[in-house]
Amino acid sequence: MRTILVTGAAGLLGRHVVRDLLAHRHTVRGLDRHRADEDIEWHVGDVASPELVAKAVAGADVVMHIAAIPNIWSGDGQTIMRVNLLGTYTVLEATEAAGIKRLIFCSSDSVAGYTVREGKMLAPRYAPLDLDHPLLATDPYAISKVAGEGLSRAFALRGMSVVALRTVFVAYPDMAGEIVARAKDPDNYRGPMVGGPSSAGGGPLHHHIDPRDLARAFRLAMEMKMVPGEFERFYLSAQVTLSPEPTLERLRRLHGGSVEVRNPDVYARQPFAPLYDLTHAAERLGFVAEYDQRHLLAGLPGFS
Numbered sequence: 586m587r588t589i590l591v592t593g594a595a596g597l598l599g600r601h602v603v604r605d606l607l608a609h610r611h612t613v614r615g616l617d618r619h620r621a622d623e624d625i626e627w628h629v630g631d632v633a634s635p636e637l638v639a640k641a642v643a644g645a646d647v648v649m650h651i652a653a654i655p656n657i658w659s660g661d662g663q664t665i666m667r668v669n670l671l672g673t674y675t676v677l678e679a680t681e682a683a684g685i686k687r688l689i690f691c692s693s694d695s696v697a698g699y700t701v702r703e704g705k706m707l708a709p710r711y712a713p714l715d716l717d718h719p720l721l722a723t724d725p726y727a728i729s730k731v732a733g734e735g736l737s738r739a740f741a742l743r744g745m746s747v748v749a750l751r752t753v754f755v756a757y758p759d760m761a762g763e764i765v766a767r768a769k770d771p772d773n774y775r776g777p778m779v780g781g782p783s784s785a786g787g788g789p790l791h792h793h794i795d796p797r798d799l800a801r802a803f804r805l806a807m808e809m810k811m812v813p814g815e816f817e818r819f820y821l822s823a824q825v826t827l828s829p830e831p832t833l834e835r836l837r838r839l840h841g842g843s844v845e846v847r848n849p850d851v852y853a854r855q856p857f858a859p860l861y862d863l864t865h866a867a868e869r870l871g872f873v874a875e876y877d878q879r880h881l882l883a884g885l886p887g888f889s
């Protein structure tokens with residue numbers, strides 16, 4: 586049984602992570618701008634406040650850093666950089682000062698640069714996209730996650746072991762209506778239009794992951810054997826996308842032949858497999874997603 590500080594614990598993902606940890610009999614503390622219903626120790630305030638974070642981490646065994654401005658629509662560039670960068674630095678610094686050896690950083694697949702249509706999004710160079718693919722982030726949110734990984738890696742070099750989870754769009758139960766609305770009219774969807782907390786996301790390929798799977802990945806990242814100084818990154822996704830077209834067909838339609846297909850077998854086995862290479866997560870983290878939300882789309886025009 587461990588004591589875990591979860592930043593962003595009152596948020597959509599944070600609450601799933603907290604519940605998963607409690608169900609596995611860990612002691613959980615939450616840090617957020619406001620508290621949620623979970624009956625845990627709360628530290629309420631700004632994640633970039635060194636005093637607040639130092640108090641929250643004292644005596645913890647592991648830190649899961651999830652608090653962030655979670656997309657480009659939730660804050661301007663200045664706000665995103667202050668919360669996501671200064672907040673991450675503050676959490677890493679306090680974690681190190683408290684002698685805590687493991688930190689899990691909630692990153693994003695946006696580091697690869699293929700998530701936001703409105704930005705200067707660049708096509709991926711090849712599929713499946715793995716850890717060797719260059720990071721082509723261009724919008725402030727994605728840049729903040731690249732830089733957050735850079736900070737995380739630096740603190741790992743100083744002796745901690747840090748895991749960055751590059752998750753795709755999280756399909757929370759509240760997002761089901763948005764996912765269906767987009768699938769009904771993908772070209773004209775400008776969410777959120779049916780009461781979801783944000784737009785159906787996942788980039789041009791409509792990637793997604795179920796929050797129950799993602800919460801499990803955080804726990805696995807805590808349990809994974811690592812040596813001091815190690816920094817690990819994982820792309821995480823459901824095993825299928827929410828796109829009407831198979832992945833290679835869609836990439837060809839959107840980008841002509843510019844995306845090199847390095848392992849066609851992946852898409853022969855599962856035509857809707859994500860852009861991201863999930864083998865590292867399967868082999869090193871022991872994570873394979875159990876859920877997907879394609880059932881939401883069954884029977885809609887264009888979906889089989």
Ligand SMILES: NC(=O)c1ccc[n+]([C@@H]2O[C@H](COP(=O)([O-])OP(=O)(O)OC[C@H]3O[C@@H](n4cnc5c(N)ncnc54)[C@H](O)[C@@H]3O)[C@@H](O)[C@H]2O)c1
Pocket residue numbers: 592593594595596597598599616617618619630631632633650651652653654655656668672691692693694752753754755756786
């Ligand atoms: N939602 C997605 O599809 C998605 C995809 C990839 C990565 N992520 C990452 O997942 C994490 C959680 O996002 P979410 O979907 O739960 O969004 P969310 O907005 O529900 O959660 C973020 C939490 O961080 C807290 N927070 C924001 N600024 C803060 C500050 N200054 N001080 C303290 N707390 C602060 C918020 O109050 C909120 O509870 C984020 O790091 C986000 O970047 C989300």
